[in-house]
Amino acid sequence: MTRTVEDAREYDVVVLGAGPVGENVVDRVRAAGLSAAIVESELIGGECSYWACMPSKALLRPALARSDARKVAGLRESVYGPLDALEVFAHRDEVVGHWKDAGQVDWLDSVGVRIHRGHGRLLGPRRVGVTGPEGEHHVLTARHAVAVCTGSRAVLPELPGLVGARPWTSREATSADRVPERLIVVGGGVVGVEMATAWQALGSKVTMLVRGGGLLPRMEPFVGEHVAAALTTRGADVRTGVTVSAVVRDGGAGPVTVVLEGGDHVDGDEVLFAIGRAPRTEDIGLEKVGLEPGSWLDVDDTLRVTGSDWLYAVGDVNHRALLTHQGKYQARIAGAAIAARAQGAGALDDGSWGAHAATADHSAVPQVVFCDPEAAAVGLSLAEAERAGYRARAVDLDMRQVAGAGLYAQGYRGHARMVVDLDREVVLGVSFVGPGIGELVHSATVAVVGEVPIARLWHAVPSYPTLSEAWLRLLEAYRG
Numbered sequence: 001m002t003r004t005v006e007d008a009r010e011y012d013v014v015v016l017g018a019g020p021v022g023e024n025v026v027d028r029v030r031a032a033g034l035s036a037a038i039v040e041s042e043l044i045g046g047e048c049s050y051w052a053c054m055p056s057k058a059l060l061r062p063a064l065a066r067s068d069a070r071k072v073a074g075l076r077e078s079v080y081g082p083l084d085a086l087e088v089f090a091h092r093d094e095v096v097g098h099w100k101d102a103g104q105v106d107w108l109d110s111v112g113v114r115i116h117r118g119h120g121r122l123l124g125p126r127r128v129g130v131t132g133p134e135g136e137h138h139v140l141t142a143r144h145a146v147a148v149c150t151g152s153r154a155v156l157p158e159l160p161g162l163v164g165a166r167p168w169t170s171r172e173a174t175s176a177d178r179v180p181e182r183l184i185v186v187g188g189g190v191v192g193v194e195m196a197t198a199w200q201a202l203g204s205k206v207t208m209l210v211r212g213g214g215l216l217p218r219m220e221p222f223v224g225e226h227v228a229a230a231l232t233t234r235g236a237d238v239r240t241g242v243t244v245s246a247v248v249r250d251g252g253a254g255p256v257t258v259v260l261e262g263g264d265h266v267d268g269d270e271v272l273f274a275i276g277r278a279p280r281t282e283d284i285g286l287e288k289v290g291l292e293p294g295s296w297l298d299v300d301d302t303l304r305v306t307g308s309d310w311l312y313a314v315g316d317v318n319h320r321a322l323l324t325h326q327g328k329y330q331a332r333i334a335g336a337a338i339a340a341r342a343q344g345a346g347a348l349d350d351g352s353w354g355a356h357a358a359t360a361d362h363s364a365v366p367q368v369v370f371c372d373p374e375a376a377a378v379g380l381s382l383a384e385a386e387r388a389g390y391r392a393r394a395v396d397l398d399m400r401q402v403a404g405a406g407l408y409a410q411g412y413r414g415h416a417r418m419v420v421d422l423d424r425e426v427v428l429g430v431s432f433v434g435p436g437i438g439e440l441v442h443s444a445t446v447a448v449v450g451e452v453p454i455a456r457l458w459h460a461v462p463s464y465p466t467l468s469e470a471w472l473r474l475l476e477a478y479r480g
Contacts, residue, residue: 009114011037013338014128014142015149016120016284018108019046021315021327022149026113028335034342036113037140039120039130044104047151048324050096055174056194058092060370063201067372068435071409085179085202092174099175116140122285126310129285144342145310147334148297149327150284152277152316154191157244165249165256168272170195179203180269184258186244187274188215190369193227195272196236197371206236207266209258211275213240216375220382220431222415223375227433230373230413247271279317301357302350303334312338320361333358353449363428366445368438373414376441379429379448382419391422395478399434402473403465409435418474426451430474436467443468454478 013029015022018040026036043050062083069079097103108115118132126142154169156162168176173195181204185196188210200206208215208231215224215238228238246259258266282294289311291297297313298306299320305311314334315327337356340348348356366378385392399405399414406412414434421428430444447457458475462468 009037009116009138010141010143011035011114012143012342013037013145013147014126014140015039015147016128017046017149017151017280017315018044018104018115019149019151019315019327020048020324021151021331022046022147023104023108024328024331025147025149025312025314025335025338026108027111028332029339029342030111030113032335032339032343034144034339037116038108038113039116039118039128039140041117041119043099044101044108044115045097049101049104050099051171051174053324055092055096056170056191056198057370058095059088059174059198059202060194062088063198064370064372064374064435066201068409071411071435073410083202088202089177096175120284122146122288124288142310145312145338147303147312147314147338148281148284148305148317149314149331150280150317152279152322154273155276155278156273157275159244160246161249162247162273164252165247165271166252167247167256168270170272170274173199173272173274176270181205182207182268182270184209184256184266184268184271185274186258186271187276188212188217188224188240189274189276190216190367191274192272193231193369193371195274196231200231200234200236201372206231207268208236208238209242209244209260209266210238210240211243215240216369219369219375219377220417222417223377223431223433226373226413226415227369227371227375230371234372277316277322279319281317300350301333301359301361302337302348303330303358304337320358321365323365323367326361326365329360330358360449364445364448366441368441370438373434374436374438375431375433376438376444377429377431378441378445379427380419381429381431382417385419385421385428390428392428393420393422393478394418395420395474397470397473397477399432399437399467399470402467402469404467404469405434407465408467416470416474418478420454420478424451425454427454427457432470434467440468440470443471 012034013036015038018038070076116130118130123129128140130138179202183204185192185208196206243261245261249256286293296319299318303312314330316322350356353359369375382394395418397416417431419429427447
């Protein structure tokens with residue numbers, strides 16, 4: 001039975017969702033002197049900390065380190081044994097704090113943020129109802145802003161037999177504590193590719209079922225081609241252009257069969273569906289403020305919801321860039337905008353690249369995919385640049401032309417592409433695939449965000465012999 005606590009709690013800012021995005025919003029508004037409360041129904045720290053970024057990278061790091069070591073003369077013979085799966089799982093469990101959030105709670109306490117445990121729903125403008133774990137109900141009032149930072153969840157398709165088959169989503173794939181002998185991965189995006197890499201390295205026989213024509217379709221085509229070739233070489237069965245029509249698993253346990261259109265089928269011990277994300281907005285009271293429950297929330301560059309002067313949507317829920325680091329960037333912008341408006345600062349600095357504008361969401365989003373080989377990109381692909389109307393040129397580089405690549409790994413295979421705006425001679429985007437290239441993407445991000453002229457980049461000298469000499473080779477190719 002629900003009991004209502006009558007004393008309303010009033011704060012300057014109320015945030016729904018205590019993942020990295022919500023935490024960054026309250027951190028920024030507290031730094032500006034505003035009071036803040038945060039509402040969370042699960043663990044403080046959110047999806048990234050417990051079921052996404054952190055556990056997935058803990059599973060992937062041993063796989064990538066072993067793969068790199070096997071390409072180093074004098075070392076490869078020492079690392080041909082299997083990974084110790086139990087030790088990998090134990091380290092993963094430490095990384096996620098054994099799914100306990102005391103450390104995150106301590107941090108929020110230290111910055112003066114009030115935590116309300118329970119499910120939060122909008123009751124109307126600037127009002128949030130919180131139903132606690134024991135059915136108690138609190139009403140929170142925001143003087144200035146409410147920020148929806150509830151994130152996204154994995155999508156499962158409506159397929160015959162799927163619900164009873166107990167499929168894995170990203171949550172199960174990052175928290176499982178045993179290695180399935182055969183793992184079927186449905187989907188060829190980031191989650192599918194990373195989890196195929198991790199579980200193959202841990203000993204699963206992996207079959208990937210991809211509806212489209214290749215892996216990592218949002219990156220340059222050569223990226224997915226390199227990754228698919230590497231997965232196949234290590235024993236994965238990568239099938240593209242296939243559609244799943246049903247899933248069969250008697251009693252929700254034991255072997256699982258994935259049926260394909262046309263009558264073919266694949267047998268496995270677990271099946272992971274990694275086909276997309278949906279916003280966690282279906283039960284947060286959007287209907288009380290004239291919005292559609294379950295919808296993505298449209299925002300301006302200050303992250304304020306279209307048509308509202310008090311409601312903000314930050315991170316995955318606005319569908320601008322479903323990446324933790326980009327959500328945290330948006331949170332810093334939103335926190336600054338909320339504080340400026342609350343303090344009557346007048347006109348906001350919300351033009352391109354201003355302090356109150358999430359400009360990078362449009363043209364400079366960086367991403368690293370921790371597969372083997374690694375993939376990374378920032379800015380526009382060649383196709384995206386051309387669709388946007390730029391007179392663009394792509395400059396390509398076989399990474400074997402970089403001296404540091406051969407030192408990093410014998411038999412190094414990788415590729416880089418730089419997309420240049422020919423009219424302004426600035427970099428619009430850069431893509432990399434190859435071992436160890438994840439750390440290259442930030443230099444590319446600086447070049448794209450700063451719109452650094454090619455003529456000036458020529459004077460940015462990369463250290464020899466490092467992988468970053470890829471920059472010199474790309475510039476040489478562009479200048480001829």
